[in-house]
Amino acid sequence: GQQVMQIPQYQHVQEGEDFTTYCNSSTTLSNIQWYKQRPGGHPVFLIQLVKSGEVKKQKRLTFQFGEAKKNSSLHITATQTTDVGTYFCARATSSGGYQKVTFGTGTKLQVIP
């Protein structure tokens, strides 16, 4: 199937260190969405990338979409304890105006104070 693979599965970092999670697809993606899920919570939409080579920033978070639109990354600079959670990438596929969203397996981030 057209799966989206995400690595690493887990990451422990000291507070203040940087963190990166990667999302890879064997097929070209129309878009990539990123979500964050806090422990015990539900996923919350962060951002969507659509264009080849696109880079977007949200404060300490930098999102990139690969030139070939087959991979994406989320980089957090100087992690804080508030960054703890699981980060998911997702692809939205459309057909005739309909949308289906499938998720990567997620990267669980632990930040050690």
Next chain:
Amino acid sequence: NAGVTQTPKFQVLKTGQSMTLQCAQDMNHEYMSWYRQDPGMGLRLIHYSVGAGITDQGEVPNGYNVSRSTTEDFPLRLLSAAPSQTSVYFCASSWGSTGPKGSPLHFGNGTRLTVT
């Protein structure tokens, strides 16, 4: 504005019992979907709907039924619960999409289901 509301929050079933997980949204979203979340497996799509009267299967539809009689509601039915269905279930909704740009999903708070 309630957003996406799921009930119940917790449920324990015995093998073979049936139940319905409720999901309602008040954002007039066309697209609604159900996911299950298991450790190390991420979020897997069970069923989705692109409008009232229209549903389709996701990645893991077996053992689950859905229907969409109104725009607001999208219940998920377990006809004969099995221990393998122990999971956290999330309902999500969004606008439909055209072209390459998808619509962000809005999630409910989840239902934690245990089947013994």
